[in-house]
Amino acid sequence: MFIERHCHYTGSLPIEFLIPQFLDKRDEIEDSTAERLLPNYRILDEVDFHQRRHIYQDIVAQNLRTAFTDDWRLNKRRFDEIYSLFQTLSRSNDPEQTERLYSEGSYAIAQSFYRHHSKHIEIKAGPRKDLDSTYRRVHAMHRGLSRFENESGLNNFAEITLTFMKKGGIFQNYDPDSLTGIFTLLEAGKLPRVNGFDFSGDETEEGSDTLFEIISEIEKFNKFRAARNLRTYIVTVHGGEEFVNIDPAFYIEFFSRLLASRIDRVGHGTFLWIPHSVFETTPYIDRERRALLNSLARRNIELELCPTSNLLLTPLKDSRDIPISYFRQHHIQFSINTDNCTIFSTNIAREHHLIYS
Ligand SMILES: [Zn+2]
Secondary structure, three states: OEEEEEEEHHHHOOHHHHHHHHHHOOOOOOOHHHHHHOOOHHHOOHHHHHHOHHHHHHHHHHHHHOOOOOOHHHHHHHHHHHHHHHHHHHOOOOHHHHHHHHHHHHHHHHHHHHHOOEEEEEEEEOOOOOHHHHHHHHHHHHHHHHHHHHHHOOOOOEEEEEEEEEEOOEEOOOOHHHHHHHHHHHHOOOOOOEEEEEEEEOOOOOOHHHHHHHHHHHHHHHHHHHOOOOOOOEEEEEEOOOOOOOOHHHHHHHHHHHHHOOOOEEEEOHHHHOOOOOOOOOHHHHHHHHHHHHHHHHOOOEEEEOHHHHHHHOOOOOHHHOOHHHHHHOOOOEEEOOEOOOOOOOOHHHHHHHHHO
């Protein structure tokens, strides 16, 4: 039985959920990625499409499997294209329809992880800038997840982590008033299944002050709750995937600051553990990286490892280069995750197999 700590809502939507959306949206989608994944989908007639649904599912699965190459830079572009297509397929201009999709999508994700022997999952989903939309999104997901749990006789199978996404140096879906509103809703118990916050997106220096401001707001909120013996909310930060493009000196400074603040987990953390044989740095940077890695253990910060994601989107070429025995020896906690299982054609069992075989 597996635990999934790091899966993004959009990239984890099963193909069988997305296929009918191809049909519903085919007049709106003008996308070469859609055409690559499901050739001629625009000229398929409705009857044919529904009758042959399983065949189309196989075609999309096959095309996703061959979408990625050995060239991680090219893969990153492909990933962005596919991700944005999945976004188009899973949202609507009609808010009610979008809510319905979020509910059904969450149901489908839970079902697919359960099928791959997960006993618990945490889904990362973006809050919206306006509080009401965040509220509605969380509740839509909650409805789908509750339906799944009721049907399967499970309890607390799935949680939701709200992820703020940075693009162009700005957290696109963050608004200070809205964050205060989220705290108020959490206090009132009105955001079911939300277990905390996550930060994802660009890793450039730009906007990192905002990141630390938000983290410190969450810390204040958590302290206020801890003082009353109430549960606190986790903070997880994506970091370290961009080790080729980011100045190592900046990364050292960034991680020092990050690990000194109240966070619970680091998503990927690749820069910290990538072996010298894959990423050559100076002895000084290597020493600093090791010190940071060891401070994860001291501060009880967990690494959310996503093997396939790193193999496809970074220069990492072999999952054996993920230093699991080092983590064990140094008591560094880690979890193994899928990140975006549908896009990467993986599942939680396969990710564990990559690490333990
Ligand atoms: Zn991620």
